[in-house]
Amino acid sequence: MDSKNKHAEFSKITFRRRIWSALNIRYTEKKGLSFIINISLSVLIFLNTIAIILNTIPSLSSTYHHIFWDFEVFSVIIFSIEYLLRLWSCVESRFYTHKFWGRIKFIFSFWGIVDLLAIAPFFLSAFVTDFGVIRMLRLLRILRLFRMSKYFHAFRIIKNVLTSKREELILAFSFIIFLILFSSSLMYFLEHPVQPENFSSIPAALWWGVNTMTTVGYGDIYPITLAGKILGSLVAISGISLFALPAGIIASGFNEHIRGYKNEQGKVKCPYCQAEYYLAEKHKHQH
Template sequence: MTFRKRVYSTLEFSSIGRRGLSLYINVGLVTVIVLNSLAIILHTVPELAQHPLYNSLFQDFEIFSVFIFTIEYFLRIWSCPENPRYKDGWRGRLRYLFSFWGIIDFLAIFPFYFTLFSSEFGIIRILRVFRLFRLFRVTRYAHALKLIRDVIVEHKEELLLCFSFIIFTLLISSSVMYYLEHSVQPERFKSIPATLWWGVITMTTTGYGDMYPVTAAGKFFGGIVLIAGIALFALPTGIIASGFIEQIRRPKRKKGIRCPHCNEWIDAQTLKHIHKSEKED
């Protein structure tokens, strides 16, 4: 086995590599990610952020975390051609850079380096939010979070169709409500974009009470939108729930593992050949 392949196998926490050095490194990375996210949250507490000792600890831990994430980021770029998806040399590395995980890894370190060359406080405050993207990286390692990802990826067409229909209904209902209520409440329903807020809190059954219809036609139409919102949001919920049941039952029907490259199940016999080829390398 080449050094690059060994690095890739160590960083990729697949079912094949859940042992030895790979286990310790990935557990360490998860620990750093969780602690770093906790530090980002605690740093917003004024008593802690203004305390010289704690503020210094937060800054030192941020530097340490970015140092670890930067090394991991470049190691993943260097070793990604071992994945069949990115095997075409620099083209493969470029595809990895713009893949979902490549973007997440980049956003995890970009805010820190950008703040070193920028003094715009407004931009810095916005970029600090992106540091929480580091928490998304836990899904590389947690089985439960991988399960959520697999369900969403497998049913993305159905979910996209449902959310497209929800947005379409939101636009139509908000437009109708604007014309029904604008003449009576011009300060609240002052435009269709402003009325979209009413549509969101009505369809999601939140109902903050800051915008509500007062005319008979508006109340009648609002009731229809409220009932339709319950039915519409039940569609993606049902799709995700059925996807969870399917994903949970799937490992029980098949013996083997899920390939980290193609997301397909590998049976026990194929797994033996993989281990044999690795030993020969």
């Protein structure tokens, strides 16, 4: 009897581990049931995003309301099943080993919250009467786009680049914020005496600072004094070069990551032409 119970428990654990593995694909896997499941979920996430966007068009929303509703119900059913399976099988992960607290930890993890937000608005709408609040809750489903980063290598590269260059990016954006605050404060003292309605406070001048630094220039607020115009010109010119700084940091991060990835793959020599090439570029070298 004990052997039967142990066998049943072992079968349950094995099945649960398979479920967890199937729902948590690595970006390097390009075949198998796990790949098919997660690609299907990615397509469903993408279609949900398109449906959310199209549903905000009044003519489409009124004409095809039943189609949007049926698709939402179908999506919620699929996402609910996926969420429950993840919650049940998460104890197979080394991060959520405890049967109770492991699942609680999963619920409040980043990906657990993202998964929950994909289905919670549908059920919460039954208790909310304000249509504006319901629509806002449904827009939270767009957050599921974050999960697609686990399925595709391109998203993983972006994440790794931003992580490796976070200190440089923080420094660059800190300097940009400091310059916006400094120039806006200075512009307030220059323009407030002659334009008290436009530059009524430093926070109001910050709107001008952001517009000018990003070279947007809406034109709703601008300096009219000579000193203000000179300052505005300097801020606009410096804004072009300053925002190129984080772009350069990210570009160098991409270059370093791709070079490192190629070095990890290593070089091989073509047996036909004796040319050397990276394994990552094998598809480019064919005879």
